[in-house]
Amino acid sequence: MxxxxxxxxxxxxxxxxxxxxxxxxxxxxxxxxxxxxxxxxxxxxxxxxxxxxxxxxxRPGIILRNKFKADINHTYMIGNYFKVATRNILKRKLFSFINAFGLSIGISFCILIFLFIKDERSFDQFHANKKNIYRIESLIYESRWKSDQVSPYTRSAWLQLGLRDALKDELPEIQYATRFNEGSTAILRYRNKVFSEKIAYTDGDFFKMFSFKLLSGNREKLFENKLEVVITPAIALKYFGSEDPLGKVISIDNQGAKLYTVAGVMEAPPANSSFDFKILVPQENRPYYERSMKQWGSFNTPCFVQLLEKTDTANFRANLDKVVQKYMGKMLERWRKEEAIQLPIDGKLLELIFTPLSDVHLLKSVNWHKVSDPQYSYILGGIALLILVIACINYISLALTTSTTRRKEVGVRKVAGAGRNQLIYQFGFESLFLAFISMLFGVLLVLLFLPSFNQFTGKEIAIQTKEWFELLGIGLALTFFVGLFAGSYPSAFLARYQPALVLKGQFTSRLQAGFTKPLVVLQFFLSASLIVCSVIMYRQMKFIATKDLGYSKDQTLVIPTQTGWNEEANKTVERFRIRAQKESGIVSVSGTSSSFNQGYSRYGYKIKDEQKSAYVYAVDPNYLSTLGIHLSQGRNFDATIFSDTTAIIVNEALVKDMKWDDPLSEHLNWREDTVGIGAKVIGVVKDYHFLSLESAIEPMFLSIDKKNVGYLTTLLVKVEAGKVPVSLEKVRGVWKELFPDRPFDYTFLDEDVAKQYESYQHWMSITGLATGFAILISCMGLFGLAGINAVNRTKEIGIRKVLGAELPSIFILLNKQYVGLSLIAFVLAVPISWVIMGKWLESFKFSILMSWDLFAISILLGLIIALATVSYHALKTALVNPAETLKYE
Amino acid sequence: MQKEYLGEFEELVLTMVGILQDDAYGNAIVNEIKERIGRDVNLSAVHVTLYRLEDKGYVKSGMGGATKARGGRRKRIFTVTNAGLAMLRVKKEQQIQLWKLVPQLKIVGG
Structure with a gap:
């Protein structure tokens, strides 16, 4: 059976x-x-x-018996383990240093990333009512501009100005509602202090909904009077010094000055707040407020609501729909007919949806000036983990290769009665001990790195006293992870030695490289991938910085006219130009409606039943010459030709878009004028990158038509090369002379342009830094390994030399295995980094090609580093006089 | 005497070890309890209790010889120590004394 x-x-x-x-x-x-x-x-x-x-x-009665017994055995021995561990660490200072250095950097990176993720998740969590606060968003079916959209629905936090009142009137479940939009610039005047400041428009409910600390003023009554302003202490100090700001009257000028009374001082929002403000002004004071309140077709403010406790959100969503029907139904119907939009079944042209306040920060599909991509956390976490793994591999491979020196100890311990488990515990203890020391250094490194880490990531993380325990906890958890991860294999390996064999001296002292080789390959594979990524990122960023954009961005000052959207702006440009002609350092002066990377306007128009769109800039006749933009056909604007006021200059992309053969004979009816034939095209400029290199060159035209296109709200002043500081002072002098009541703000055009790529720069620095450390740590490990290997083979080398081997052949003998290993690593790394970097480069419309030479450079770089690392030992061993090594035999 | 506490189940298991003598191992105790007082007990509970009794010093254990039955695995045989025997005796005395205090007549009446 x-x-x-x-x-x-x-x-x-x-x-x-x-x-x-x-x-x-x-x-x-x-x-x-x-x-x-x-x-x-x-x-x-x-x-x-x-x-x-x-x-x-x-069950506990059985499982705990495990540890209980073990603990009894080990408490006696811990003193001894500690002693042996310390001795071993001190005896092999170089290896200990390599291990501890790598591990502490790995641990400190992990802690930094932990802080980063914690900060990301802490956004807006400090509001007492956060559970009931939602941001209302619009979901609009876009049929107009399809060029670069994935989904036909556009989700946006920007809503109509009148929506807030409509919601409050119609829906009883809304307890509070407030609009909030920051980013307008206004000129503040108080006595002789004149500065331009960012101001935010909001409503009185803002103060009741959010938990920002009000330092003075009455929270309930704020903004009942529409000419009140709430400021932060920094602003109070700037304008009123040590005087009590409450009740002070200050002039705030955003397209028309008004006098406001300071009604409250509010603590500045913390860094982890989605709201950013210094000066809060009632919404009612926005320019064109009354007019915008009636316009349900323009979306110009975000809106937040606080719902009553226990509101059914599904119900709320349905109610929002009713509001849309009641207030916008007719308009939407008209839109749909006019544009002949084919809505999908069940699709809505416009729908209102909402997002809980605590999710706003990481919801990257909705644009918000502080929104963040949760992907960053993953990438950073991945990089930290990579470094930690590389450091752990160092520990493992060094422990394995040095294990021969400890086999006698193992033998003696076993003979004296130590069990296999006991030895595993002992070596585990040693790795934990080393990891603990590294953790302490790692925490110190965190303090050291934090300022630059903040700079790289654009955060303001500070470690509070109460967070120290948490950090220590994380540190300890990492210590255990590292200790167990890195220590488990070596200790199991060491504990396996058979005492009889070991003590009889059966083992050779040769490197037991069987398991260390794949580890080295893995380590080099990780480093190599990072090297390739860094090289490609660096090349792309260099490409961006040096690419010919089609215009000259050097030595050009960008100065806002500080006049608002009116005729005064154009006069400012004109007056400045006439006055500046007398100054020697100023080359040319021009004006535009928006400078590079400072916004744009885009118009949609229908021509022959085809929906088109173009970017539009208001300029003056000096624009082309100031920026060095070349005309490929036609002529520049001429102030003396009256008809030029309605003429336009288009770019080549627009010509292509319109399929014009002879653009100079064409008219562009961009205002959809039913009577006329549109604006006459008088010139064509060569394509230049008026947008960032992330996007293609879109159709665009320039116009000097102030009434229909816009005013020159920005001055572009080109100064002489090599004399920038002097010329800057001249420009400032002219400004102060002409417009003493307006603040003089300026930026450099090239810096504005570079700012578009700031986040890429950050990521390049972070990857670069990680690569640096990864290479450093793995090279240190390799250095250690090569050292052991060389020592192990001293006698062999001696014999070879005696038999006539030349120095180069010995050098090659010692190094070839490392070259082989790093080559394997690179072969593995190339396809992976190819895929990753391909994804990264996709975010640019203009990018370098990933060609073989990039990979060749990376491989060469990695090989040189690896060779340089191992050569020290190889040379040292190869140069020793064989008599020295062989005489004891 | 020090305040050693013996739980009801511990006492039961200890008694069974005493009864079974040289054949007192986990499985046998389970069967014995089932047979004598008709109570289904869990093997793991018996084991845990035995180890606890061992910790308290009431029983000691040693490995018995291998038999063909259990796939050649040896049994761990438990024996009552003097302390265990004393404890059992104390328990018995206490119970008898307490029993004496219960008015017997009332029960007889039924």
Whole structure:
């Protein structure tokens, strides 16, 4: 009869947790019962019962017995382990240093990333009412501009100005509602202090909904009077000094000055707030407020609501729909007909949806000036983990290769009665000990790195006192992880030595590289991938910085006219130009409606039933010459030709878009004028990158038509090369002379342009830094390995030299395996980094090609670094006089 | 005497070890309890209790010889120590004394 056996996996499970000394008898009892059960109750029942019984043994009374016994054994020994560990660390200072250095950097990176992720998640969590606060968003079906959209729906936080009142009137579940939009610039005047400041428009409910600390003023009554302003302490100090700001009257000028009374001082929002403000002004004071309130077609403010406790959100969504129908129904219907929009079934042209306040920060599909991509956290976490793994590999491979020196110790310990488990504990303890030391250094490194880390990531993380415990906790958790991860294999490996063999001296002292080789390959693979990524990123950023954009961005000052959207702006440009002609350092002066990277306007128009769109800039006749933009056909604007006021200059992309053969004979009816034929095209400029290199060159035209296109709100002043500081002072002098009541703000055009790529720059720095550390740590590991290898082969080298081997051949002998290993690593790294960097480059419309030479450079770079690392030992060993090494034999 | 506490189940298991003498191992105790007082007990519970009794010093254990039955696995045989025997005795005395205090007549009346 075939023997019936109990379920084997249950037995394996038992073996896993059951203490060794109890295992046999327990298993025996289980099997016995199993056998009895088969006879009395049948096989199935017996199986089931066996399983149940086994699982029953998985209880504290059994499991804890494991540790209990072990602890008893080890408490005696811990003193000894500690002593031996310290001695070993001190005895091999270089290896200890390599290990501790790598591990502390790995640990500190992990802690930094932890802080980063914690900060990301802490956004807006400090509001007491956060559970009930939602941001209302619009979901609009876009049929107009399809060029670069994935989904036909556009989700946006920008809503109509009148929506807030409509919501409050219609929906009883809304307790509070406030509009909030920051980013307008206004000129503040108080006595002789005149500055331009960013102001935010909001409503009185803002103060009741959000938990920003009000330092003075009455929270309930704020903004009941519409000419009140709330400021932060910094602004109070700037304008009023030590005087009490409450009740002070200050002039705020955003397209028309008004006098406001300071009604409250509010603490500045913390860095982890989605709201950013210094000066809060009632919404009612926005320019064109009354007019915008009636316009349901323009979206110009975000809106937040606080719902009553226990509001059913599904119901709320349906109610929002009713509001849309009531207030915008007719308009939407008209839109749909006019544009002949084919809505999908169940699709809505405009829908209102909402997002809880605490999700706003990481919801990157909706644009918000502080929104963040949760992907960053993953990427950073991945990089930290990579470095930690590389450091752990150092530990493992060094521990394995030096294990030969400790085999006698293992032998003696075993002879003296140490069990295998005990030795595993001992070596585990050692790795934990080293990891703990590294953790302490790692925490110190965190303090050291934090300022530059903040700079790289654009954060303002500070470690509060109460967070230290948390950090220490994380540090300890990492210590255990590293200690166990890095220590487990070497300790199991060491504990395996057979005492009799070891003490008899059967082992050779040669490098036991079997398992270390794949580890080195893995390590180099990780470093190599980082090298390739860095090289490609660096090339792309260099490409961007040096690419010819089609216009000259150097030595050009960008100065806002500080006049608002009116005729005054154009006069400012004109007056400045006339006055500046007398100054020697100023080359040319021009004006535009928006400078590069400072916004744009885009118009949609229908021509022959085809929906088109173009970017539009208001300029003056000096625009082309100031920026060095070349005309490919036609002529520049001429101030003396009257008809030029309605003429336009288009770019080549627009010509292509319109499929014009002779653009100079064409008219562009961009205002959809039913009577006329549109604006005459008088010139074509060569394509230049008026947008960032992330996007293609879109159709665009320039116009000097102030009434229909816009005013020159920005001055572009080109100054002489090489004399920038002097010329800057001249420009400032002219400004102060002409417009003493307006603040003089300026930026450099090239810096504005570079700012578009700031986040890429950050990521390049972070990857660069990580690459640097990864290479450093893996090279240190390699250095250690090469050292051991060289020492192990000293005698062999001696014999070879005696037999006539030349220096180069010995050098090659010692190095070839490392070259081989790093080549394998690179071969593995190339496809992976190819895929990753391909994705990265996709975010640019204009990018470098990933050609073989980039990879060749990276491989060469990596090989040189690896060779340089191992050569020290190779040379040292190769140069030793063979007599030295062989004389003791 | 120090305040050693013996739980009800511990006492039961200890008594069974005393009864079974040289054949006192986990499975046998389970069967014995089932047979004598008709109570289904869990093997793991018996094991845990035995180890606890061992910790308290009331029983000691040693590995018995291998038999063909259990797939060749040896049994862990438990024996009552003097302390265990004393404890059992104390328990018995206490119970008898307490029993004496219960008015017996009332029960007889039924």
């Amino acid at each position: 075939k023997e019936i056996r109990p379920p084997q996996f249950a037995l394996r499970f038992l073996r896993m947790f059951c203490p060794a000394e109890l295992h046999e008898s327990i298993e025996g009892d289980l099997v016995e019962q199993f056998e009895e059960d088969i006879v009395s109750r049948g096989l199935n029942y017996a199986r089931f019962k066996f399983l149940l019984n086994t699982i029953n043994f998985f």
